[in-house]
Structure formats: structure tokens, C-alpha cells
Amino acid sequence: MIELLLCAGIAGYAALRVVLERNTMRKLPFLNVVSFAVAGAIVLIVPHPLAVLAAAAYFVGSTLESNAIASTWAGGGKKDE
Template identity: 70%
Template sequence: MSSIFGENFDFFSSPFTSPFISPPTESAELAALLCSFIALYAVLRIILEPDVMRKLPFLNVFSFAISGIMALLIPHPLGIIAAAAYFIGSTFESNAIASTFAGGVEE
């Protein structure tokens, strides 16, 4: 793709491509695939587990796997921040659920 000035702007062909940020490597894709298998296993255990208290650790595992996938596949420094924000928010959510089932804060 050329502009009217004759310069080459092929590296701007997609919103996620940049000459400064490289796409994920094969090892990052393999790690993301492993994280997705772990997340799938956690989801299956959450769905099939009848006891609510035994579901909570798998909910944490699922949250860890999703934040790991985000950190591995978003090739931008803001991807790390997004993964960290998701991780922190899901940890707060899991702790709030566990605290509620345990009886809440005693006075």
C-alpha cells in the first residue's frame, strides 16, 4: 500500500500490527494453549461439581488461566496491565464469594 507521496506504509495494514511490537512467538502460543486447556478443565469441574465450596478453587484456577492467556496473547505493554486488572478483579470476586459462603465478617 503506497500513499500519494510514494512512501511505503505496509506496516500499518492492521490495527494490531506495528514495527515495534512483535506478534506472539510459538512458545507463547503453546503456553496460551496450555492455559486454555487448564481453563477448560476448570470450567468443566465448575459445571459438574455439585458442592459450591468445592467449585471456588476451580473458579480461581479459571481466573488465573484467563489472565495468563491475556498476558501471553496481547502483544502490547497494555496487555500486561489488562491481564493484571482482570486478575486482581477476579481475585476480589472470588474472595468475596468465599467470604459470603463462610459466613461473612464476624463482629
């Protein structure tokens, strides 16, 4: 039980840091912490082999999303200058 509680606590802390951080690019590492904690919590809630697949799918999807956001931000910055 304490494992799940710790995962949820870390996810909540990182979510607060995401919203409170001012710089756009420095939000992304906190979002990465959120997705780590949530992927761990999914497996801790449902200990089933399909849960590993679901956690991997969620993690890869979240990583792809941050990758796309960061790449578009970098490309858009160059285009404006």
C-alpha cells in the same frame, strides 16, 4: 503457539470441573485456576505492556469476586444456624 493452546486447554478443563463439582465452596479453587489461565492467555494473545495491566486488573477483580462470595457464604451460614 503451544503455550496459548495449553493455557486454553487448562481453562476449559477447569471450567468443566467448576460446573461438575457439587460442593459450593470446593468450586472456588477451580474458578481460581480458570482466572490464572485466562490472565496468562490475555498476555499471550497481546504481548503489549498494557496487557499486563489488563491481566492484573482482571486477576484482582476475579479474586475480589471469589473473596466476596466466600465471605458472604460463611457469614450467611452462621446467621442461619
